[in-house]
Amino acid sequence: MVAEQTSKIKAILETQRGRTITALSSLIAIQNAVGYLPPESMEEVASFTGVSVNDVWGVATFYTHFRHEPPLKHSVEVCWGPSCHLRGGDKVMENFKKLLGVVGEKSANNEVSFKGSSCLAACQQAPVIMANEELVGNVKPEQVQDIVNNLDKYGRHH
Ligand code: FES
Numbered sequence: 001m002v003a004e005q006t007s008k009i010k011a012i013l014e015t016q017r018g019r020t021i022t023a024l025s026s027l028i029a030i031q032n033a034v035g036y037l038p039p040e041s042m043e044e045v046a047s048f049t050g051v052s053v054n055d056v057w058g059v060a061t062f063y064t065h066f067r068h069e070p071p072l073k074h075s076v077e078v079c080w081g082p083s084c085h086l087r088g089g090d091k092v093m094e095n096f097k098k099l100l101g102v103v104g105e106k107s108a109n110n111e112v113s114f115k116g117s118s119c120l121a122a123c124q125q126a127p128v129i130m131a132n133e134e135l136v137g138n139v140k141p142e143q144v145q146d147i148v149n150n151l152d153k154y155g156r157h158h
Contacts, residue, residue, distance in 0.1 A: 036067040081119035089127035095144035
């Protein structure tokens with residue numbers, strides 16, 4: 001499995017030849033292809049780019065964009081920033097947690113990753129959530145059940 005993963009990563013890196021290659025661009029290519037950065041990525045990127053493994057780890061952990069675990073089927077991010085809070089975001093948050101049965105950062109059925117955000121940069125549409133990779137604005141607490149039931153219809157999911 002590890003060998004399989006390593007050769008997949010090598011193949012992804014090979015597709016980068018002929019471009020400007022950096023540790024960052026290589027890590028992005030892997031995450032785009034695999035959905036996250038398997039641990040083997042660090043050594044492969046280091047040998048591919050000539051950057052030390054430590055420095056590759058530095059890049060991989062600096063950017064919050066990178067995931068270090070396989071993504072779940074869906075993701076939900078609820079904004080709890082001030083604009084959203086003032087317009088009912090706390091009730092939206094509460095309903096998502098209740099309806100998904102959130103424990104830690106996952107739903108009870110292990111299919112949805114869940115997190116709060118301090119601002120999703122769409123305050124004028126508060127309250128705002130991100131369903132998979134789709135921004136949904138003006139969310140009403142009573143709409144949450146419908147969103148949870150229809151997560152397949154939102155954004156890109158894995
Ligand atoms: S505070 Fe919620 S999007 Fe900015």
